[in-house]
Amino acid sequence: MKNLIVNRLSQVTFKNRIIVIFLISTFIPFICLGVISFYTIDSIIDNKVENSIQSNLKQDLVTLENSLNNINHVSQQLAFGGRVTLLLEALQKETEPSQRIELLSEIKSEINLISFSNPNVGLIMYYYPETGLHDFENFRLRDDFLPEQLPVMAKYSGITYYGPHKSYSGYINQFVFSSMRKVNISNHNIYLYIETGRNALETLFAPQNRKDDSRRLLILNNEGRVTFSENKDVFPENNMFPGYSSEAKSGYYDTYFWSKETSNQGWSIVSIIPVKELNQERNKWLLQVSIIFIVFILISLLFAWFLWKMVYNPLNKFNKEIKTLIQTETQNTEVTKIPEFDYLLNQVRTMKTKIWDLYREVEQKEKRRADLEVEKLLYQINPHFLMNTLDTVRWLAVFNGNKEIDKLVLSLNKLLSYNLGKMGEETTVEKEIQAVKEYLQLQQIRYDFQFDVDIDVDENTMGISIPRFILQPLVENALYHGVSDNGYIHVDIKLMDNLQITIQDNGSGMSKEEIEALLLDQKDESQKVGMGIGMRYVKRILESNYGDKAKLEIKSEVGKGTIVSIFLPVSGGENTQ
Incomplete structure (x- = not known):
């Protein structure tokens, strides 16, 4: 396997190697930077979006709590020991018609005064659960008053909060919150019913007035049951909120991201937003980064091509020089206009000159060697013939007993044999x-x-x-x-x-x-x-x-x-x- 990989790599051209190495060396830092940037910006965007949703939700919670606190304050004025309570108690005891009329007039005046001084308070009336009747309403009622059909949001000792629900006031057609508190009058079962006013929760339950139309609200009671939903298909009313936990403040359900804020009384307000819209800013950033990445790739490929041309042209000149190295002595004067390559090219041309000089020197040496061989042959005066003749002379000297001639001829024969x-x-x-x-x-x-x-x-x-x-x-x-x-x-x-x-x-x-x-x-x-x-x-x-x-x-x-x-x-x- 290793040899196969090595063989395949050895077949990759120099051009492709340069481009691959250039792209790898360019893309690795860019990709690492991109990954780090993505996680960093993704975290920033998540925090930004979640903080924005949480901030808006807290603001909505404050608005709602202020409205409920306002109607709670008014209910305390009208149900506990105030002038209206005293007048109601006197009315219950009075039997004289003229006095009753006067008391009724005073009660209505007091209620109107309180209603006028609290513009965030809407419909106010007293309700008699035993008879189902109501009295002293400051606005005309739209329908029959049926408190048992109202969505209970929170229930505490002495007071129950409802909502949001359609107002019973005939003058407004919007969602309101309401409360019902028992009036502190002995021996009588009377309840005070109060709704929030026209403008108290207009921004809260009017999506067309919100900055982000995709956001929808849910109201959960103390048990985590949905009492109000602006998205009844996914989060139906009177059902438990999916995965409800009093500690959890945010999460995902289906294709929605939700964020929850809980009031001091225990009820909660939940903001839901589609995940695709939550990721809209992230997707926009990814699109921008993708465009930049594509442009970067194109620029890198262009630079890789320029780099290849910058290397290929000098290599082509080197190739021509090497091909003509032993073919012709003519020197080429072309340059690459790159100092390093021009230096190497000049070295090759210098080597070419030395090779041709050496070639001529070898030719001259061979010619001199041949001349020397001829001179040596002339100098030796045909030693083969002399050696054969001297052998004959030596043997004749030996036969005749002439030792001097034998010694002379033997030395001469050895010398000629060596010189041959x-x-x-x-x-x-x-x-x-x-x-x-x-x-x-x-x-x-x-x-x-x-x-x-x-x-x-x-x-x-x-x-x-x-x-x-x-x-x-x-x-x-x-x-x-x-x-x-x-x-x-x-x-x-x-x-x-x-x-x-x-x-x-x-x-x-x-x-x-x-x-x-x-x-x-x-x-x-x-x-x-x-x-x-x-x-x-x-x-x-x-x-x-x-x-x-x-x-x-x-x-x-x-x-x-x-x-x-x-x-x-x-x-x-x-x-x-």
């Missing part, structure tokens, strides 16, 4: 020194003058690899061009930071001009014999194998001899720079 190896092929210091010794042994027999040879080799250098056939030409040059009678040749090989090879003679020496001409290879073709051929060969071998890492030095004074020094890196090998 491939030009530039690696050998060791030990084998190179052995070849030089064979060569010097031949030369001591050949020349008629005496010379001394001192070979001083550090034992630690014996196994170090060096190119074949670089010591003999230098020793030969010292012997041919520097040594005569009582001559001296010193070969010194030691290991320092590098391998140091020194060949010193006490011959005639050279001038500075001759040294410079020899090192710079300035001799013409007619002069390229003897020392010129040997030195030129060594220089070519060193350049071919070590490049600039090897060093050849010549120090000489006329009449005092010559010192030729070679400095080789210990690692050796073909130069690749």
Whole structure:
């Protein structure tokens, strides 16, 4: 499974990776911020809406309590020990018609005075439950008065509150609250009935006058039963309020959110509002955020496309440069106008130039190597033929008992066999020194003058690899061009930071001009014999194998001899720079 995922990811293009990474790096902070903002604003909106509903509900509760307190206050004036109560008690005892008429007139005047001084009080009358009659009403009654049909909101000792219900007053057609209290007159069963006035609860039960038309009200009695409902389909009257609890102040039922406030007397007023309207402000905010999010996505995609183009164009130029890297040497001068990419592009072009320079250098080295092979063949004078001939001469010397000729031919044969190896092929210091010794042994027999040879080799250098056939030409040059009678040749090989090879003679020496001409290879073709051929060969071998890492030095004074020094890196090998 892991390999499958890795394989699929490896097939995703660079363009798609850039876009995905850009979108992820952009959207993750935005989404996190959006989630945090959503919960924060959602909480703020909930608190704002709930606080607003609760505030309005408290205001309604205060309005209703004030109205009920007002009718309670008036009822106390008319039912307990006031002037009206005294007049009623006197009326009940009076039998004289004229006095009764006067008392009736005074009672009505007192009631009208109290009604006038309390504008939030509506219908006032006295009710006789035993006969079902009523008297002293300040307004005309609309229908027959049937108190047993009124919705009981709260019932306490001595007083009962009703409502809301349609007013019995013939002058108003609206919902009112009312109360009924027993009048404190001995030996008589009389009750005082009072309603709230026209304007007392107009804003409470007139939805068209509310700021929020979606809000509806319920009135619950002390037991939690609905005594009044503005939404009878969901919350019917005379039914228990769903999930009623005196401690709960808000909650959800069906598709409605409800909030409740309870009065000091125990009855409650409930505000209900549809959840969809409750969420209207939240949905409006979500719509705004969604629009912003879509715009943000479009902007992010646009920036991702710009980012891709900004990366793709330089990559396309890199691709062209790499394709033409080994096809043509022509340099392109196009730029991306982005400093970092232009720097890399210039590096690629610089690398291209170095590759072509190296290619030409390799061509030149191969050409020089071929020239050296030809020169070596000419220098060796067909060694295969010589070796075969020398073998024949050696065996003839052996048969004739001539040991000097046998020794001479054996040394020459070994030397030619060693020199026949491939030009530039690696050998060791030990084998190179052995070849030089064979060569010097031949030369001591050949020349008629005496010379001394001192070979001083550090034992630690014996196994170090060096190119074949670089010591003999230098020793030969010292012997041919520097040594005569009582001559001296010193070969010194030691290991320092590098391998140091020194060949010193006490011959005639050279001038500075001759040294410079020899090192710079300035001799013409007619002069390229003897020392010129040997030195030129060594220089070519060193350049071919070590490049600039090897060093050849010549120090000489006329009449005092010559010192030729070679400095080789210990690692050796073909130069690749």
